[in-house]
Amino acid sequence: MSATPWSRRLFLSVTAAAAVAAVDSGCSLLGGGSTTQVKAAGDQTLEKSKINVSLIPCTDVGPLWLAKKNGYFAAEGLDVTLVNKPSGPDVISSVFGGDADFGFATYPVLVQAQLKTKGKQNLRVVADASAAKPDTTAVVVKKGSPLTRAEDLKGKRIAVTARGTMADLAVMAGLRAAKVDWNTVQWKQIGFADMLPKLESGEIDAAFFAEPYVTIAQAQAGVTTVFQPLTGALDGIPLSGYMATEQTTKERPKTVAAFQRAIRKAQTEAATQHGDTEVKQTMVDNANVQPDIAPVIHLPTYPISADPTRLQRVPDLMQQFGLISDKFDIKPMILPELG
Template sequence: MEKTTIKVGALPIPDPVALYIANAKGFFKEEGLTVEPVTITGGAAALPQIESGALDISQTNYVSTFLAVSKGKKIKLVADSYQAGPNTFNIMVPKDSPIKTVADLKGKTIMVNNLNNIATLAVETQLKVAGLTKADVKFAEKPFPEMGAAVNSGQADAGWITEPFITATQSGLGFRKLVDTMTGQTENLPIAGWMATEEWAQKYPKTLAAFQRAIAKAQQLASTDRKEIEKMLPTYTKIDAKTASVITLGSYPSELNENRLQKVADLMLEYGYITSPIDVKSVIAAPSAG
């Protein structure tokens, strides 16, 4: 093995749960690998950290990844992590809001966790269905944990919210769902995966293969036994056991599927996030034989 200890960036949300499952179950150890999880603030923020070598591998969202690739960044996707399911990314409004349909968002402010990323892209697909474009709304940036209170105090009219914050704003603030943004063009949209630099992937193929095998095994477990996810979430997120048992989760695919991922890049092209097509196959680091 070229490298026996690696630092892996992960957000304190359900998406990267397989990393923690693999550690707890000894899947990395079986591969001769010691994995040190490092909490990051976002996939885009992790890019300089994998480039500098501060992180070996990091969680990323696919929109951030393809934006970076379109700007010439040499990064490879090494494993899948999280795919949207029904009601995992919703536009939420306060209970007494006059906004009843997506069309009512015309001229309104929508809070997102990141501008020009998966959040705005998902919202734009729903605006399109309602006959609107991003020019008809204002986007404002706010981290998920602060979003509910910010929308509630009138800083915005609606928020694009994911779990566990959908459940929290519903139960704590009485928010209601305006629309599930993972429907239509975005149904089952791949959300997050694991990335490394092209240079790192070429330099440490055996280390990478060991990571891929262990994480695939953990993804398999996460996708078949929800209890494993519920047990793990309170250990690295602020989600308590009670919330972990009721939140809506997406799915945890065990392989990077280029056709599914191509859908993300194609949507980005359609909505003007990138100016020329990306062949997703070229961004995937294929698992090594054996």
């Protein structure tokens, strides 16, 4: 059997398998769910108990899977359905459209979505999800490629999941550090599932991978890392967060607070040695990562609070690279912890 078809099946399974989580709670993938008021921790009555959370399956959402698996949502009176989406913009659409109560996306996507609404619909960051750490992302080339340095990528075809996300922002920052004009790059928007086959076939020259795809591609095809974009000046930069519409946070503050508490507990646990092992197991359970690969996956940092000063690094970087034209103050987007 050739490597390429098998590669695509594995990558497709990693991307799609998280959708299995969407049937766990037994409620519809779309639609609003129950609005029956139930008792949560601390004897608080929730405005809505059955909620949908849209996400992109990756290591960033490990604590989210952990919160569901370990019953942290249930302890707060929440019946959570996790719905897999292919990209950040798709997550945003599901939240604005009402199909999801909460969503997960990278901060550049959140900032641009907020700007596009022009105040008609506001997004609020309800919890931080992840921050950059070495070895969690990589710009890779196929085995044996003559491209070995960032300087070699000038004018090349580089795959990212979507433009205007942390993916291409990180690559541009890495190229700038190597004094390479990122405007010469031929950007290719390709889902993670299709990147490795296209890399091996020569349709693209390089690809930006995030974990667990970095480790899978290394083990499966022997890809070579050209550079790690989220290191150096970008080490520790906030990557992604959980959001809801401002309307949701105002109309269902107790539900939002319950979600925040469950996420905070899971993020706190993920920072421990035992939690690290548990999060890696969620990759096996929810993202079809092979058991022998999971232990060597590199996880990001999981912050327990959304600090405005840290998060401001993202829109500042976006402005530097022309993703946004004016300075953007992210602090008003951040919802304080409600409980």
